[in-house]
Amino acid sequence: MVYTVTFNPAIDYVVHTDEMKLGEINRADREMMFFGGKGINVSVMLERMGIKSVALGFTAGFTGEAIEKGVEALGVGADFIRLEKGNSRINVKIKSGQETELNGQGPDIDSVSLEKLFAKLDRLTEGDTLILAGSIPKTLPADIYEKILKRLQGRGIRFVVDAAGALLLNVLKYRPFLIKPNNIELGEMFGAKLEGLADIEKYAKKLQEMGAANVLVSMAGDGAFLLDENGRTYSCGVCEGVVKNSVGAGDSMVAGFMASVIMQENWDSAIPVNYRDALIEGTAAGGATAFSDDLGKKKDIDRLRDQLYRQMEKEN
Helix, strand or coil: CCCEEEECCEEEEEEEEECCCCCCCCCEEEEEEEEECCHHHHHHHHHHHHCCCEEEEEEEHHHHHHHHHHHHHHCCCCEEEEEECCCCCEEEEEECCCCEEEECCCCCEEEEEEEHHHHCCCCCCCEEECCCCECCCCCCCCCHHHHHHHCCCCCCCCCEEEECCCHHCCCCCHHHCCCEEEEEHHHHHHCCCCCCCHHHHHHHHHHHHHCEEEEEECCCHCEEEEEEECEEEEEEEECCCCCCCCCHHHHHHHHHHHHEEEHHHCCCCCCCCCHHHHHHHHHHHHHHHHHCCCCCCCCHHHHHHHHHHHHHHHCC
């Protein structure tokens, strides 16, 4: 089973307006509401690609209840811990030419509730996959990812970490199966300005030397790069389409990559994973979300996957 952890889930309230005037009353042309957080986004995308998962994390108040019901309505198994105080956050995203975001803070997570999460994680067994994604609330210890992986190491659980900076660097000693920094985060971790694929490969190899098995680097308009656990490198261009949404594309890439890996293993575990295919699936999933108002749909992923294979055939 796949498990995702979202420490600070949110309701994303997306408002579209022709023109945003500060200090004045602005009218929305249309509005949408989504239930998210990086781990939840991964779980939703996995579900759309045929992979079951369980979303773990913390919810509070009436907004937390809405998140739980919303996630379950999307077909994802929800096993959140209810906090006694506060409300789960609402993130307001205003789209008016430029995109402006105002993200809520979220409730405090007390030590008793954190122990409840550890108890749920202790039930994971050999062959399970745990995906940790995103930043952490200020009420939690800064080394929470490290604490989780240390607690679960040696049990045959596969770890995926989508984070940046020290949050990522400190867990590499636990040999995560997949990490996904973007190119800017990769450079910042080593205090370097990355000029091209050669630099990205150089520092991806450093992360691999520090313990990561597969290093997936998203590069925005320049596509994606992968250094796999066998030392092979792959690059993939971007999908063609009109970008509508900047939220969840990276989470979708993680989901697409892992969905491909899991499906390949389910087909025949004796055959080595084709990581090139996993990179393409991840890129297609990220593109499907970027070109949608919501997270990407399966039909769009299929279309963009075919598009990427055609692009590669032309290049070769």
